[in-house]
Amino acid sequence: MCNMMTLLLSLLQLMWTGPQSDPWTAPLAPAEDPAFTAELQETPGFWAGKADEVWLRQLQRNEIVSISFNRGGSSVSLRFTFKDGSMAAFKPDQHHEQTVPRFEIAAYRMNRLLGMSRVPPATWRRISKAELFEHLDEKSRIARNRILEEVQWGKDGTVAGAVSVWIPVIRALPLETFEFRRKWVRWLAPYDYLWQEEYSLAGQISNMILFDFLVNNPDRFTGNNTLSDERMKRLYYMDNTYAFYPRGDGSSSGRQYLRIARRYSEKMIRSLQRLDIRTIRSEVVEVAGAPWPILSDEEIEALLQRKEYLIREITRNIAHFGWEKTVVFP
CATH class of the missing domain: 3.30.1010 (Phosphatidylinositol 3-kinase Catalytic Subunit; Chain A, domain 4)
Incomplete structure (x- = not known):
């Protein structure tokens, strides 16, 4: 009987096609691996x-x-x-x-x-x-x-x-070019496989698109305005002096990019949900000694309308494609 069990186990081992490594030492998923999430980390206030x-x-x-x-x-x-x-x-x-x-x-x-x-x-x-x-x-x-x-x-x-x-060294990452656009449009689709080396930049582009829609910056993908550090790994969301036009549904280009970005950061979703008029007034608008209002009442109202538009769009995509396929970034 013992020999029979040993033989059966040996046969099962030969037939087993699953992972051979110890599950406790198996490679981490991109969302869990610091090597792929380092550029997605934020230091607000610093x-x-x-x-x-x-x-x-x-x-x-x-x-x-x-x-x-x-x-x-x-x-x-x-x-x-x-x-x-x-x-x-x-x-x-x-x-x-x-x-x-x-x-x-x-x-x-x-x-x-x-x-x-x-x-x-x-x-x-x-x-x-x-x-x-x-x-x-x-x-x-x-x-x-x-x-x-x-x-x-x-x-x-x-x-x-x-x-x-002043940032001493800035490099333009040509995300608006056809060659680059073809890549990240696929990265942000909720049904294509996302390779580990694509993961970090994809998450940053997703957040940038949501941020640009919220502040209504239509100028991002118009050429030399998608900027990064000297390593071309960490995106900056700078040059926003053409933003905040008081339109509640954003710009036509903003809506277009929002339809492309169907993979999201959970942290970004939570942050958007917490936005309200009180926090915007206290944290954004009320700057002591400023020579002008940082945002007008009309601009604040339109911003809140765009926030609701964003939440509806995100919710619709999650409901359609599922949480696991859409909320893939930390």
Whole structure:
């Protein structure tokens, strides 16, 4: 009898086609493996290891020693160099409807409210015409007339704007190209297999699409606006000065990308569900000493309508395809 049982077990071992490894040491799923979730981790309230509050104080108070004009854009964008060697990006109020500096501050604060750290810390700062031109570097003086004409100078000769942390090295990740788009459209479909090496970037793109719809930024996939760190692994959700147009159903491009993104982060869903007018007013709008309302009542109302639109779209996809196929990111 004993020999018969031994023979039977041997036959079962030969027939067994399942995993040979110990289940306790089997490879982790991408959502559980730190090697594939590192770039999905967030540090809300901290940027580059430093508390946001420290960054914001420095951005407002550090002494400016040099100002450069950033070339290549359709709007006025400047770079401050401070006495301690650090730098900051500055976008002043200007006569360009596609550049509203307070929206970059609103986007940063919304990003933080959602538990993310993708938009560089941003706050407001005021500078006089005399100080700006005194510190304008030699190579940027060619832009003097453009600054004079396009910036919205106040009667007192000053201008307010959004000042944000300068990222030393940024690389454009061409997500808008046909070749790249074909890849991530498949990644975010709830029925295609998602390989481990695709997992991290797919999760970041999903969150970016949801974030852009919420803040109504239609400018993301228009070229050189999907930006990453120098490793081209971690996405930044920056350049939001064309966002927050007060439309409750978002832009047509935003709705199009929302239909593509059918795989979600559970953390992002929970954060969206918690958004309400009270938290938006206290965490985003009520900024002490700001020279303008960070968001108007109309813009807040439209934002809340887009939040409800997002929740409906996410709920519909989960109901149709199932939680396991749609909520695949932490």
